[in-house]
Amino acid sequence: MAQFPPLPGAPGAPAAPETGPALHTHGLTRDYGRGTGVFDVALAVPRGSVYGLVGPNGAGKTTLLSLISGMRRADRGEVEFGVPRDRVAVCTDVPEFEPWLSAAEVVELAGRLVHADLRPENVKTALHRAGLSEAADRKAGSFSRGMTQRLGLAAALVAEPALMILDEPTSALDPRGRAEVLDLVAGMRGRTTVIFSSHILADVQRVCDQVGVLRAGRMLYQGPVAELVAEHMRPTWLIRVRDDGGALLRTFAAEDWVARVSSIRPGLVRVQARTVEEGERNILGVLDRSGARVISVGPEESDLESAFLSITGAAR
Numbered sequence: 001m002a003q004f005p006p007l008p009g010a011p012g013a014p015a016a017p018e019t020g021p022a023l024h025t026h027g028l029t030r031d032y033g034r035g036t037g038v039f040d041v042a043l044a045v046p047r048g049s050v051y052g053l054v055g056p057n058g059a060g061k062t063t064l065l066s067l068i069s070g071m072r073r074a075d076r077g078e079v080e081f082g083v084p085r086d087r088v089a090v091c092t093d094v095p096e097f098e099p100w101l102s103a104a105e106v107v108e109l110a111g112r113l114v115h116a117d118l119r120p121e122n123v124k125t126a127l128h129r130a131g132l133s134e135a136a137d138r139k140a141g142s143f144s145r146g147m148t149q150r151l152g153l154a155a156a157l158v159a160e161p162a163l164m165i166l167d168e169p170t171s172a173l174d175p176r177g178r179a180e181v182l183d184l185v186a187g188m189r190g191r192t193t194v195i196f197s198s199h200i201l202a203d204v205q206r207v208c209d210q211v212g213v214l215r216a217g218r219m220l221y222q223g224p225v226a227e228l229v230a231e232h233m234r235p236t237w238l239i240r241v242r243d244d245g246g247a248l249l250r251t252f253a254a255e256d257w258v259a260r261v262s263s264i265r266p267g268l269v270r271v272q273a274r275t276v277e278e279g280e281r282n283i284l285g286v287l288d289r290s291g292a293r294v295i296s297v298g299p300e301e302s303d304l305e306s307a308f309l310s311i312t313g314a315a316r
């Protein structure tokens with residue numbers, strides 16, 4: 001049985017501290033059997049951060065967020081909020097609303113659950129931030145999946161939460177909608193703590209400062225995105241040349257410090273050294289001796305995607 005401490009903000013509970021993590025869990029476990037579920041998860045979400053929860057399909061992201069938000073029960077472990085419980089907002093990946101309510105009514109209802117004195121401006125602002133001003137009077141039942149997802153965000157935003165838990169908030173959105181929602185999330189940094197799950201690692205890299213990598217229900221890495229990317233920096237360079245690059249490729253292949261060389265497309269060669277140092281010491285000398293007409297040469301940027309693939313054991 002899960003041992004939950006009294007929720008901060010609940011009657012009789014101590015006042016929430018203003019420092020320390022906005023959310024943390026200890027030993028959080030939900031075992032569905034046959035190795036699935038989440039196991040011993042110690043999540044730590046720093047106050048004011050934007051925390052991305054990533055992992056392959058079935059890693060346990062939705063389960064973990066549901067345990068935190070109380071929608072599912074843990075077998076064991078603890079969830080501790082560092083913010084008042086009534087300032088935590090949750091938005092599921094497929095939010096559902098009464099189809100006969102207008103978007104404004106949905107948001108107003110959500111807001112009044114928390115603030116009895118909610119003002120019409122609060123509803124307007126939330127709809128505006130979620131990009132739904134034009135659709136305020138339309139029935140929720142007529143909304144596309146992307147608009148429904150935005151409505152979920154508006155309903156979560158209206159009471160100005162201190163912590164937002166968002167499960168795949170951009171999954172149903174087109175590229176423009178995704179960019180808008182990511183900007184919205186990025187704009188909350190420092191004021192509102194946000195934890196969101198996503199499959200799209202470029203999105204996470206763009207807006208998150210913290211990341212948690214789940215695989216098979218276990219947390220493989222948790223910490224700053226920048227650190228994870230730097231740890232997995234690969235000693236790889238991209239070289240653009242005027243010709244098709246075939247001769248250069250053969251030249252690099254004969255070098256003993258080169259671990260791998262490949263042609264990405266005509267005129268673009270990728271060279272992977274055994275170490276950063278060997279690459280930095282040798283690459284320009286080889287280019288010089290080769291006589292190739294070099295347009296550009298530079299390190300291949302490491303990104304969250306390559307770090308993720310490395311950490312979860314998949315080869316690129």
Ligand SMILES: Nc1ncnc2c1ncn2[C@@H]1O[C@H](COP(=O)(O)OP(=O)(O)OP(=O)(O)O)[C@@H](O)[C@H]1O
Pocket residue numbers: 032036037055056057058059060061062063064
């Ligand atoms: N209620 C349940 N009963 C039994 N097994 C479940 C239940 N819910 C989820 N699972 C299993 O637990 C694992 C984790 O599922 P979960 O939905 O939490 O993963 P996820 O990381 O959110 O996946 P996705 O990225 O595909 O949405 C999966 O193997 C899933 O089939």
